[in-house]
Amino acid sequence: MEPARSDRPSAWRAGIGAAIVAGLAAFCALRLQVVTDITAFMADVADPKLAALSRGMASSELTRTLVLSVSDERGEPDVAIAGARALADRLQNRPEVAWLRTGPGELHAEAIHNLYYPRRHYLLADELAGLQDRLSDDGLRAAARELRRQLGLPTSGVIKQIAPADPLLAYPTQLRRLEAAQGGGVGLRDGHFVAEDQHALVMLATRGSPFDATEQGPLQAAIEAAFAEVDAQSGGRLALEQSGVARFALAAETSMRADIGRISTVSLVGIIALFLLMFRSPRLVLLSLAPLAAGVTAALAACLALFGAVHGLTLAFGATLIGVCIDYSVHLFNHHMLDPPRGGPRESARRIWPGLLLGALTTVAGFAGLAWTSFPGLREVALFASIGVLVAALATRYWLPDLLPMAPKPGWLQRRAAAGLARMVAAMRRRRSAVAVLPAAALGLCVVGLPQIEWSDDVRLLTALDPGMLAEDERVRGRVSRMDGGRFVVAFGADDEAALAGNDAVAVRLRAAQAAGEIEAFRSLHALVWSTALQRDNATALADPSLPARLDAAFVAEGFRAGSFAKFFADMSHGPDVMRPADLVGTPLAEAARTFRAEIEGGEVALVTLLRGVGDATALQARLADLPQVRYFDQQGMMQAAFGRYRARTLELVGFGLFAVLAMVWLRYRKLGLALAAFTPAVLAAATALAVVALSGVTIGILHVVALLLVLSMGVDYGVFLAESRRDPGGFDATVLSVLLACLSTVLAFGLLAMSQSPALQAIGVTVGLGVLLSLVLAPAALVLAGAGEEKDRG
Numbered sequence: 125m126e127p128a129r130s131d132r133p134s135a136w137r138a139g140i141g142a143a144i145v146a147g148l149a150a151f152c153a154l155r156l157q158v159v160t161d162i163t164a165f166m167a168d169v170a171d172p173k174l175a176a177l178s179r180g181m182a183s184s185e186l187t188r189t190l191v192l193s194v195s196d197e198r199g200e201p202d203v204a205i206a207g208a209r210a211l212a213d214r215l216q217n218r219p220e221v222a223w224l225r226t227g228p229g230e231l232h233a234e235a236i237h238n239l240y241y242p243r244r245h246y247l248l249a250d251e252l253a254g255l256q257d258r259l260s261d262d263g264l265r266a267a268a269r270e271l272r273r274q275l276g277l278p279t280s281g282v283i284k285q286i287a288p289a290d291p292l293l294a295y296p297t298q299l300r301r302l303e304a305a306q307g308g309g310v311g312l313r314d315g316h317f318v319a320e321d322q323h324a325l326v327m328l329a330t331r332g333s334p335f336d337a338t339e340q341g342p343l344q345a346a347i348e349a350a351f352a353e354v355d356a357q358s359g360g361r362l363a364l365e366q367s368g369v370a371r372f373a374l375a376a377e378t379s380m381r382a383d384i385g386r387i388s389t390v391s392l393v394g395i396i397a398l399f400l401l402m403f404r405s406p407r408l409v410l411l412s413l414a415p416l417a418a419g420v421t422a423a424l425a426a427c428l429a430l431f432g433a434v435h436g437l438t439l440a441f442g443a444t445l446i447g448v449c450i451d452y453s454v455h456l457f458n459h460h461m462l463d464p465p466r467g468g469p470r471e472s473a474r475r476i477w478p479g480l481l482l483g484a485l486t487t488v489a490g491f492a493g494l495a496w497t498s499f500p501g502l503r504e505v506a507l508f509a510s511i512g513v514l515v516a517a518l519a520t521r522y523w524l525p526d527l528l529p530m531a532p533k534p535g536w537l538q539r540r541a542a543a544g545l546a547r548m549v550a551a552m553r554r555r556r557s558a559v560a561v562l563p564a565a566a567l568g569l570c571v572v573g574l575p576q577i578e579w580s581d582d583v584r585l586l587t588a589l590d591p592g593m594l595a596e597d598e599r600v601r602g603r604v605s606r607m608d609g610g611r612f613v614v615a616f617g618a619d620d621e622a623a624l625a626g627n628d629a630v631a632v633r634l635r636a637a638q639a640a641g642e643i644e645a646f647r648s649l650h651a652l653v654w655s656t657a658l659q660r661d662n663a664t665a666l667a668d669p670s671l672p673a674r675l676d677a678a679f680v681a682e683g684f685r686a687g688s689f690a691k692f693f694a695d696m697s698h699g700p701d702v703m704r705p706a707d708l709v710g711t712p713l714a715e716a717a718r719t720f721r722a723e724i725e726g727g728e729v730a731l732v733t734l735l736r737g738v739g740d741a742t743a744l745q746a747r748l749a750d751l752p753q754v755r756y757f758d759q760q761g762m763m764q765a766a767f768g769r770y771r772a773r774t775l776e777l778v779g780f781g782l783f784a785v786l787a788m789v790w791l792r793y794r795k796l797g798l799a800l801a802a803f804t805p806a807v808l809a810a811a812t813a814l815a816v817v818a819l820s821g822v823t824i825g826i827l828h829v830v831a832l833l834l835v836l837s838m839g840v841d842y843g844v845f846l847a848e849s850r851r852d853p854g855g856f857d858a859t860v861l862s863v864l865l866a867c868l869s870t871v872l873a874f875g876l877l878a879m880s881q882s883p884a885l886q887a888i889g890v891t892v893g894l895g896v897l898l899s900l901v902l903a904p905a906a907l908v909l910a911g912a913g914e915e916k917d918r919g
Contacts, residue, residue, distance in 0.1 A: 134526040141418070141523035148421040156424075157433040158377075159335065185718035186732070187334050188222070190368035192326040192347070193319065193600045197361050201324065205316045207354050207362045208324035214350035215328065220343040223715060224328040227315045232712045236302070239711060241286075243703050244294040245666050245696050246659035250650070251632045255665050258292065264678035267292050272682055289691040291679060305651035305716070310604060319603035327604075329715065334370035337377045344374055367600035375590060377436060383880045390879075394872040395450060402865065403457065404535040411527050412453040418523065419449045419516030423508040431504060437884065438504050448487065448838060448873070449516035451866035452480055455845065456520055458858035458865075461534040462542055469525035475855070477521050479848030482792050483841035484517035486785045491837065502830070541864070542857035549860060552908045562905045566812040566898065573815025580823035581768040607647060607734040612757040613748065615731045616724075620705050623729040624655035626753045630733055633747050642744045644737025649720035652713055659702040666696060774829045781833060782807065785840055793847060801910035802847040802903075806839030809898035813891050827887040834888070835895030838870060842903040860904070867900040 194211060196203040212226045240247065249255035257263045271291055274283045286295060310325065311318050317325040332339040347366075355362045399409045427434045460472035467474075491509035552559045601607075613630050617623030631650035637643050672693050680686050708717045722730045738744060738758075745756045785806075790799040810832045818824060842863045849859040874896065877889025 138523070138526040141519065141526070145414075145418050145421055148425045149417075152421055152424045152428060155428045157428070158436050158439065159433045185329055185715070185721070187369045188329045188332075189719060190328050190330065190366060190370060191600050191604050192328070193365045193367075193603060194324045194326070194351075195322055195363050195365075196358075197363060199322050201313055201318060201322050203358060203361060204322060204324040205314060205318070207358050208316065208326050210354045210357070211347075211350055211364075212326045214353070215326070215346065218343060218346055220330050220332065220339050220346075222329045222331045224326065225317070225715065226324075226326055227312065227317050228712045235711045236299070236713075239703070239707065239713075240298050241290075241295050242695075242700050243659075244290055244298070245692075245699065246662050246702050247298050247654070248292060248294045248662045248666065250628060250654060250658060252661065255662060259665055259668070259671060261674060261678060264675050265682065268679040268682035268684065271679075272684075288689060289695055291675065291689040291692055301651040302713075305647055323603055325604065327715075330370065334368065335373045337374055340370045340374045344371065365596050365600050367597045367604070371593065371597070375593065379881045381436065383882060383885065387873075387876050387879060390876055391873045395869050398865070398868060398872075399454075402535065402538050402541070403461075404537075405532070408457060408532070411524065412450055412457065414524055414527060415453050415516040415519040416449040418519035419512035419514075422515040423512035426511050427504055427508055430507070434508075435501050435504055437501060437882070438508050448513060448870060450869050451841065451862070452484070452517055452520035453524055454865045454869070455480060455859075455862040456524060456528075458538070458542070458862045459855050460528065461532050461538065462858040462861070463855045464531055468530045469528040473521050473525045476848070478792070479844055480517055480520065482788060482848075483844045484513055485788060486840040486844065487513050487837040489781055489784050489788070489837055491834070538861070542861040545860040545864060546857045549904050549908065552904060556909060559905050559908050562901060563808060563909070566808050566902060569815045569819075570808075570811045573819040574811065577814070577818045578823045579768075579771070580825050581764045581771060605647065605734065607645075607736045608738060610758065611735045611738055613646075613733040613735065614755050614757050615733075615751075616753045616755070617729050617731075618727075620729055621656055622753070623731045624649075624653065624705075625657060626751060627731045627733070628655050628658050629751055630748070630754055633751070634733065634735075637744055637747055640743070642738070642740045642747070643735055644739070646733055646735050647720075648733040649717060649731050650733075652717050653703050653705055653708060656702050656704065663696070663702075666693075771826045771829055774826065774833070778829070778832055778836070781836060785836065789840065789844065789847075792844075797910050798847055798850070801906045802843030803840060805843050805902035805906045806836050806899050809839050809895050809902050810835040812898050813895035816894060817891060822890075825887060827884050828891050831888045831891035831895070834874070834892050835899070838892075838896055839899030839903070841866065842899050843906065846903055846907045863900065863903065867896055870896045 192208070192211065194204050194208040196207070209226060212224055215221060216224050249258050258267065268291075271283070271287060271293060274280060274293070274296075275287065277283075283293075283296070287293075290296075311321070313321075317327070319325055330339060330343060334340060347364075351362070351364045355364075396409055399412060400406065403409065424434060427438065455476055456469070456473055459476050460469050465471040465475065488510045491506050491513065495503050495506040495510075613634065615623050615626030615630050617626055627648065627650050631646075631648050634643065634646045634648070638645065672690075675689065675692075676686055679689065705717065705721075708714050720732050720734075722732060724730050741756070741758065741761075748754050748756055786799065786803050789803050790796065793799050793802070813835060814824065814828065814832060817828065845859050845863055845866075849856045871893050874889055875893025877885040878893060880886050880889065
């Protein structure tokens with residue numbers, strides 16, 4: 125192989141290119157921030173309020189809460205409690221922990237009493253009709269009978285103390301609301317939270333988002349290390365289970381990083397081995413990566429500059445650019461080595477540039493279609509891929525030639541492979557009737573397979589949840605809340621008071637829904653605090669001048685002494701003001717209150733009511749329909765609807781993309797037959813790949829549709845490269861070899877995505893890998909059947 129040219133212009137241009145790539149790489153190294161929030165790959169739901177809520181809840185108290193459950197293998201709760209306390213002591217002062225609780229605390233009862241007892245006259249009834257009923261003459265007689273009944277119970281000690289100042293038992297009723305609001309089977313043993321009488325609980329919330337692996341990773345490691353110490357001190361008798369969003373997010377990122385490393389490593393090793401075998405030059409193998417390096421660094425820099433971070437799935441997807449961008453350098457190598465012009469590498473690059481540019485533009489057209497989606501993550505992928513492909517093509521044209529030797533000698537395998545492939549195409553021309561079997565077979569598969577497509581818009585196709593971890597999470601969550609995951613009723617408001625008013629109305633409707641069997645249970649902030657307006661309605665009703673006499677008469681009629689309850693009305697005149705959410709701060713109820721509240725875009729407040737056992741969602745939605753600032757939120761159902769809308773939109777984009785690519789190809793060749801020969805194989809290959817996947821029994825999701833865009837954009841390259849050979853008959857051998865190597869490198873990149881643990885990447889890998897292989901077979905067949913390039917038959 126001859127040495128590289130040493131003329132100053134070439135060296136200067138090569139140095140400038142290397143400096144630009146180095147600068148971009150330095151920028152990326154300094155600014156690199158990888159995120160793994162899966163909500164970036166979820167389409168916006170149709171309702172803007174619910175879309176904003178989905179984003180707001182990603183970092184709310186509810187999603188930042190972790191529950192640790194410690195149990196003893198012998199079922200002894202005291203051992204489990206001791207272990208949980210020791211675990212809590214080791215985690216209490218961790219910088220990632222915002223708060224940690226193992227029980228209500230010593231001042232729990234006193235704090236609850238001081239909070240609610242002085243305000244009991246604000247908490248009599250939470251709806252106007254119920255308030256009027258309770259203060260009617262019949263309602264007062266019923267209250268007197270209930271008080272007499274409770275005073276006769278063995279547990280009447282507390283009632284006897286508060287009855288003179290609370291004959292309507294508003295305070296005990298509020299305590300029952302608080303108890304019901306706990307949900308699940310959480311109880312107390314020696315001041316410690318215990319579930320099912322044997323699982324000692326530790327509840328904590330992280331300071332940062334559950335999707336922030338830089339915080340969640342060290343915390344999970346600390347939990348595991350602390351529990352290992354505690355378990356060892358207990359003789360290995362303890363078991364730890366967890367529930368929380370953070371564990372799944374961290375597992376997803378760990379799997380994603382492993383996928384990125386494994387796929388990119390295997391792709392590089394496979395491509396390097398292939399190129400070493402073909403070109404016999406380590407230097408050429410390294411140079412083939414130069415356009416790839418330029419494209420990837422430029423794409424990563426653009427994402428970091430525009431978005432401030434890059435998603436892990438974007439990086440995993442970007443790793444597949446190895447199999448796309450490297451096609452351009454391979455195309456240049458083969459033409460320069462097998463059909464070298466007198467002008468050297470720059471002349472070779474100039475000769476192949478029209479086809480190279482057209483191939484890059486059709487590829488970008490496929491990726492750019494993703495930019496029209498409502499998935500923030502896919503828009504990022506579109507930007508990354510589009511910039512990466514264009515920059516790699518430009519680097520092949522203007523930078524790589526200055527790095528190549530003037531006249532490198534082709535290896536024997538390279539020459540024989542090119543000649544053998546050319547003879548194979550020549551044989552196909554002589555047997556056109558046999559060649560026609562290939563597209564006919566593909567069409568047959570489409571006819572049989574496409575009607576068998578079973579569409580699925582299940583959002584769970586995006587992630588692979590570990591069954592053991594998922595079962596563990598459900599067990600722990602069942603012990604604590606027993607609420608359904610992903611189903612809420614949400615009251616929105618411009619401020620806390622407006623949201624609380626809506627939340628009050630929701631609680632009334634949900635009690636009716638519970639009585640009608642539409643839901644089993646619910647948990648709400650309503651159990652802790654009501655709106656100011658509702659509390660004042662209670663106080664106003666109790667201030668009725670006729671009430672003291674009517675109450676006294678009703679209770680005397682049931683056997684109480686006259687004037688026994690004068691303190692009730694006296695306390696009303698000098699009691700504290702109504703309770704507000706701010707009054708819960710600093711009390712044992714503060715953490716519970718925050719789990720129901722989320723702030724969304726624009727400063728609006730959302731109060732979330734958790735549901736259990738939704739039996740009739742349609743009836744429930746109808747019951748809430750007339751509340752203007754209230755929404756029923758079914759996360760899975762809404763995401764499936766959003767994915768369905770996006771799938772339909774993507775199929776439309778496929779249609780528009782087909783017209784755009786065909787138009788570009790026709791503008792290049794101005795002959796319909798040749799344009800169709802370059803364009804049709806990719807379309808048929810994409811349809812056949814989808815049919816084969818459907819026939820294999822796999823349900824087709826949104827990402828299979830996305831993969832079709834990629835098959836179309838990359839598959840057209842093969843037809844374009846072969847069509848370009850009509851203008852350069854001497855380079856036909858090099859073109860056929862380039863198409864083969866391009867296909868193999870693409871399969872090594874995209875096809876290896878099928879190894880991923882992520883169902884999203886698996887769907888793309890299988891569809892794209894199969895599609896480009898079919899494109900490799902169908903592209904030369906289409907050219908032969910179209911009769912194009914007959915004069916190039918070398919026999």
